[in-house]
Amino acid sequence: MDSLLKLIFSIIGTVGLIATVGGCVYALVNPRIRAVVKVAWKAAFRFRVFWVMAVLLVVSVGVIPLIVKGDGTAEGLTQVLVTYTLTMITAVLATGVLWLSVGTLARDIGESHIQMIAVKPIARWQIILGKWVGVMSLNLLLLAVGGAVVYGLVEYRANKLTWDRLEELEPRSDLEIAQMALETGRQIFVMEEGEDGRIVGVQPTKKDQPLLSELAQSEIGLGNNLPNLLARYRQDYDGQTPLLRDIQEVREEVASNEEDALRTRVLVGRANFALEGVLYSLSPEVNRPLDEKYTDEMEGLLKQMREEFIVQRVEAIEQSGGTVEEQDLVVSLKDEQLLKNRARLIHRIYAQVMKPETGFLFRFKKPFGYDLDEEAPLHLQFEFEDPKLSYSTDDRYDIHVLAVPGEVEGMIEHGPVMNNAYRLKARMEHKIAVPSKFYRSEEDGGAMSVFGEEDFLNIIIRNPVPDLTNNVSIASMKIPFLDEDTGEVNPASVQLLYRESGFAVNYARSLGIIFAWLGVLCALGLLASSFMSFSMGTFACIGVLLAASATGLMKDVIKDETIMQTYTGAQRDSSVIDWYALPAFKVLVGLISPMKDFSPIENLANGKSITWSEMGRAYFYNWGCAVFLLGGLGSVIFSRRQLAITGVNSQ
Numbered sequence: 001m002d003s004l005l006k007l008i009f010s011i012i013g014t015v016g017l018i019a020t021v022g023g024c025v026y027a028l029v030n031p032r033i034r035a036v037v038k039v040a041w042k043a044a045f046r047f048r049v050f051w052v053m054a055v056l057l058v059v060s061v062g063v064i065p066l067i068v069k070g071d072g073t074a075e076g077l078t079q080v081l082v083t084y085t086l087t088m089i090t091a092v093l094a095t096g097v098l099w100l101s102v103g104t105l106a107r108d109i110g111e112s113h114i115q116m117i118a119v120k121p122i123a124r125w126q127i128i129l130g131k132w133v134g135v136m137s138l139n140l141l142l143l144a145v146g147g148a149v150v151y152g153l154v155e156y157r158a159n160k161l162t163w164d165r166l167e168e169l170e171p172r173s174d175l176e177i178a179q180m181a182l183e184t185g186r187q188i189f190v191m192e193e194g195e196d197g198r199i200v201g202v203q204p205t206k207k208d209q210p211l212l213s214e215l216a217q218s219e220i221g222l223g224n225n226l227p228n229l230l231a232r233y234r235q236d237y238d239g240q241t242p243l244l245r246d247i248q249e250v251r252e253e254v255a256s257n258e259e260d261a262l263r264t265r266v267l268v269g270r271a272n273f274a275l276e277g278v279l280y281s282l283s284p285e286v287n288r289p290l291d292e293k294y295t296d297e298m299e300g301l302l303k304q305m306r307e308e309f310i311v312q313r314v315e316a317i318e319q320s321g322g323t324v325e326e327q328d329l330v331v332s333l334k335d336e337q338l339l340k341n342r343a344r345l346i347h348r349i350y351a352q353v354m355k356p357e358t359g360f361l362f363r364f365k366k367p368f369g370y371d372l373d374e375e376a377p378l379h380l381q382f383e384f385e386d387p388k389l390s391y392s393t394d395d396r397y398d399i400h401v402l403a404v405p406g407e408v409e410g411m412i413e414h415g416p417v418m419n420n421a422y423r424l425k426a427r428m429e430h431k432i433a434v435p436s437k438f439y440r441s442e443e444d445g446g447a448m449s450v451f452g453e454e455d456f457l458n459i460i461i462r463n464p465v466p467d468l469t470n471n472v473s474i475a476s477m478k479i480p481f482l483d484e485d486t487g488e489v490n491p492a493s494v495q496l497l498y499r500e501s502g503f504a505v506n507y508a509r510s511l512g513i514i515f516a517w518l519g520v521l522c523a524l525g526l527l528a529s530s531f532m533s534f535s536m537g538t539f540a541c542i543g544v545l546l547a548a549s550a551t552g553l554m555k556d557v558i559k560d561e562t563i564m565q566t567y568t569g570a571q572r573d574s575s576v577i578d579w580y581a582l583p584a585f586k587v588l589v590g591l592i593s594p595m596k597d598f599s600p601i602e603n604l605a606n607g608k609s610i611t612w613s614e615m616g617r618a619y620f621y622n623w624g625c626a627v628f629l630l631g632g633l634g635s636v637i638f639s640r641r642q643l644a645i646t647g648v649n650s651q
Helices: 002-031 031-046 049-063 074-109 124-170 174-183 208-218 217-223 226-236 245-256 257-265 290-319 333-350 504-527 533-551 551-560 578-596 600-605 612-640
Strands: 191-193 197-204 268-274 274-283 286-289 358-365 376-382 396-405 418-425 430-434 436-437 447-449 458-464 495-502
Touching: 002 031, 002 612, 031 049, 031 074, 031 124, 049 074, 074 124, 074 257, 074 533, 074 600, 124 257, 124 358, 124 495, 124 504, 124 612, 174 208, 174 217, 174 245, 197 436, 208 217, 208 226, 217 226, 226 495, 245 257, 257 268, 268 504, 274 458, 286 578, 290 333, 396 430, 418 430, 495 504, 504 533, 504 600, 504 612, 551 578
Parallel strands: none
Antiparallel strands: 191 197, 268 495, 274 286, 274 358, 358 458, 376 430, 376 495, 396 418, 396 458, 436 447
């Protein structure tokens, strides 16, 4: 049944999207439909809706950035700015498009203006198409202007971070700038590249560099072991020292630290590689299927639960004064099934726990046909928890992260291309940089993608042997990578992110999805106005929007299999209403979710990629299915309506 519905929606979506896009092109070349488009524009200006929307957009993009506050960081402020401004723009345009789409047709019918168009050689569906194109073209203009202003504002604020910081650093001495560069990981020496582009070392020089001597003897230089490094360098290069970069260039790079962090984490489009599977890691070289760990531990847990079940039964019989029979010492088939179900729920939690000296291997696959940017690092994103109830939020835990290219056996061939130790806090989102390339041995040649020749990358997260010398306690850690409901691996739990696009492209795609949403609202408004008055059509559209916003509640009802919120014992009560509500909610969720389950604003604010495929699916469902069906139904109803009877008189 599901396959049949998917096939039907696929056919409708494909035909509908072609028809909708083709209709837009047809409207632009057909002079009669262009006349209807102009009428829609005039109505927008006549009702002053256009100017009201323009003023509200100015307030949204001009006033909101002045009053919103983030978490005190540039990243937080930018996220709030993007979220609030785009949300307000979407709300303003959505309200305006409903008002225009309902009003432009309903008022023309009610005031008998539509007869002047209908008597001309133009089909009713062409009138609907012209109204839709007219309203959507106005929205395209407003969305483009509002979006451009927000984009300019975000870019200005990002650039201003560097300008302000550079102004602050101007009075600072060259020594202070060099110290800041060391602290933030900026390169202070001139590097030399080989013929293959690989960095072969630091460029030596014989000239005297007083700044380098001061830096080596400073607290920062001593902390970075700079004197010993310089001593070894002089020994290897016949008394020469590493050549310092131009300090003004270093100053500009230090000043851009905050902007660079912003463009790396927020103003970027990061996508994630596909998570192919998870293995239980006994050691970096020994990894086993997760099912083996699950089966072994499950049997032990189930055995313990059987024993406890029999003990509790025997105690209950003895307390009641009864006699323990032989059958009382055996678990029945029904009780065995109940114990297995309970064991699965309990074990689902413990299956994700890393005991000391164990871990998990997460296997990622590179997308087909994608050329990885070998200069940009990847980012591993994950969370972990302390299973103990009594833990401090200030506690830090030792975690090792290894990256192994290709097949798991690549550990033996290449060794890990990354093997770093971290001390992290629990219940926080962590992002760890992973190199995108590594260098083979001198015999093999130059750089190689971290995914290896098989296009796979294995990330091993391990709970290492605790360092007892630093008073680190032995602790287990849980990585929640299983879905709470199904027990299947959740691809969003542990992610390997890469830079899929820049902010400009990602931003344009988010505006494109918003425009797709507006198209549905416009078609809905025209459908309502095709047989309702302005007031009734507006009321009906608001009701539909409220229903669409309640899909989350509908999903909860479907999951609970009842609309009731009361319990009898441990069982949730049911109602006769469930016979009607559950099927209706399933239909509504199935229809609405594909159209609204795209969150361009949230993803944009979090620096997540809004891919071309996501944008294509948005138009497939919104324009191919919703606009096509709503517009088609509106055209049929409007074609059968008697225009001589006004909306007022028809009531």
